[in-house]
Amino acid sequence: MSNHDVLIVGSGAAGLTAALVLAEHCRVMVLAKGGLDEGSTAWAQGGIAAVLDKGDTFEDHIRDTMVAGAGLNRRETVEFVVEHAPEAIQRLIDLGVPFNNEKGALHLTREGGHSHRRIVHVNDATGWAVQEALLKAANAHPNITLKPNMVAIDLVTDRHRAHPKGQRRAWGVYALNKDAGRVECLSAKATILATGGAGRTYLFSTAPRGATGDGIAMAWRAGCRVSNMEFMQFHPTCLYNLEVKNFLITEAVRGEGGILKHPVTGHRYMPDYDERAELAPRDIVARANDDQIKRFGLDYVHLDISHKEPEFVRHHFPTIYERLLGLGIDMTKEPIPVVPAQHYTCGGVLTDLNGRADLTGLYAIGECSESGLHGANRLASNSLLECFVFGDSAAHHIIEHWDEFDTPPALNPWDASRVTDSDEEVVIKQNWTEIRRFMWNYVGIVRTNKRLERAQHRIKTLKAEIAEYYAHFRVTADLIELRNLHQVAELIVKSARHRHESRGLHYNLDYPQTEPAARETILVP
Template identity: 75%
Template sequence: MSLHDVIIVGSGAAGLSAAITLARTHKVLVLAKGDLAGGSTAWAQGGIAAVLDAGDTFDNHIDDTMVAGGGLNRRETVEFVVENAPAAIERLVDMGVPFNKEAEALHLTREGGHSHRRIVHVDDATGWAVQEALQKTAAANPNITMKPHMVAIDLVADRHAVSPDGSKNIWGVYALNNETGHVETLTARATIMASGGAGRTYLFSTAPRGATGDGIAMAWRAGAQVSNMEMMQFHPTCLYNLEVKNFLITEAVRGEGGHLKLPPGVQDGGERYMQRFDAERMELAPRDIVARANDHEIKRLGLDYVHLDISHQKPEFVKEHFPNIYDKLIGLDIDMTKEPIPVVPAQHYTCGGILIDLDGRT
């Protein structure tokens, strides 16, 4: 049993942010399926979008988001996220996230679907920096307990025990303690699901191995609504390598001038092709358009991959902007300052999940 007010399933950006906020007035227990930093947050490379430039506006960001979502977005949610993004960045800065700077201002890069530079980043390892800062802040809070290697199995729901007054409640979670091999019953007044996506149900995915949709399934079994599970975002540029099957090549490579090309040895080999799919935005079109274009060319020509080429930029520029990707690729005998990177589309983001309101309530 546990003596906490709140249990949070998941130790990524969502779970730790909730814990840090709630710990002002509550005792919080955070469960991690594996290591505390084993979720998707630490894997994020490119950065976080927010209106921080004087020439940008909330309306611009909202419009870009609605267009990128094909109008399927819930506008109220888009407005809420966009308008609260600058304050969220400010909180992360206060926690010590060392976002790249240009003079005294934050350095802003650009990604597909955005009409302005509005992506704050920490080189090409933004997620790791955010995860590190959140973990450090949470660890310093006496009201937060973090337990790694606790695999949540199911929610403790009224179907396991009848409530005396007939109300429907969630009482906590059953979790397998991987260190002891025993299932523990952990109870709390409130339970928060921040368990991530379901990317690893796909053959090719940029998600960590723990992203298997467990939390979504638990909530569904307990009676919560699950929505939009068919909405899977595919990232256009995952490294094609038979040994390393889930290394993301951040969208910022295209944002900083990377070109998509057909590999040599085929019709139009070495040529760019995005003009045939989105002549105006080219490689900076939204992810779904670029991913479909890559998929189309791979299938049309019977290829294993297409090429992402930023070798026309100065080597110093590439190494400065993408140090981690450069080092990873060098270890695989690919020098992105001199040659193109073989890439394929891969499942990247689970857009659907547990249906909530703007306060995060089921």
């Protein structure tokens, strides 16, 4: 049994931010499911939203966030995050993140849903630059231990003690050490889930392969409430290419003048759907793209910025330009074929302003949490911001209450005495594919009661099959992920069936109206 002061599951922006703050006071272990830089943070092209422009105000950023969130945001959370944004940016500058500058000041870009230019960025690869700076600092800190290839299976709770006391408390995690091929019990006074979202529940997603909702599923199984899981954000513009999966074309392309067109007629269709046209929030643009594709039987729509000066395009979007050129698309001369794809999980483990979940000693931060920031739809570039603000606030809460955290008791080791090695890996692959396909078709951008019912029926059928497999065979990374994917799919469908209206990202043809009062969907285990 390994013992650290604080255990952090996830090595992205949220987890590493918390680790760096905590390491000044205690010993921290950070687990990554694969490589240390394989999470969603490194994939984030856009940037980080903060009020830094003269004409901009906190109130404007708060209002934009609330409008995008369709009134479901918790105002105190939005205020808290927006007001802490400038200092979060300053901390990143101090860490050496090379944000774009213009005439000696930070260059600010604008994205859909924002009323001002307020996105700081590093070209079109902000996440990568942030991940690199955080990892460099964490690697250099003597109080931080980084452990790649550790797949968390379940939270260690009071029932795993040698002598349970009936407390609602977390003591760490059981994790599969992929390098050693064994399950380890990792205990800690406090545990932080920073495991990212659940994008891989869907067939088309911009999320990395590891985004299988692990933290959400683990917290739910341990007895924590989850909230607003029906609000899955679909990015309007993912590259359509049969060779390359999940390559995102950032919102900023539309922010800097890119327009959406029907690929055959060349008709610019966004003004038909919303007066803000291409600068409408993501849910509106994604639904418009989905509608065009389904209505006209298209494979994709066109995103065109070729009317801008070639030098302007290359300067603003160097990563995207190079990548597309390698695929035979010159974005300075021709349109980019795009489709909508799952992009962000707005719901998650219900937390307060310190990232605290329902178990004592357990925190959830970043995309796996539901803090009240995003509501029914996330405003562009508020996601990395959430990671920095809540990574910081959770760490400070732990430090301030350090004397209240008990030393972990004797805990039971992982029991693998009654399992054998699997002889049928194909079962995992088949179930994984099936979940992602029916979630895309039945619980995608546009939903109906009938589709949700069908999805629920499939989930019920798979439940027994996966449970039996899990009970009889030794755990593998794929099996752990399948179990979590299935659990998260169940939570999404359950939440979607609870909501008898259309709001934000949840669009149900059987309930097209929006109720006057905004209600959160809170599921209790």
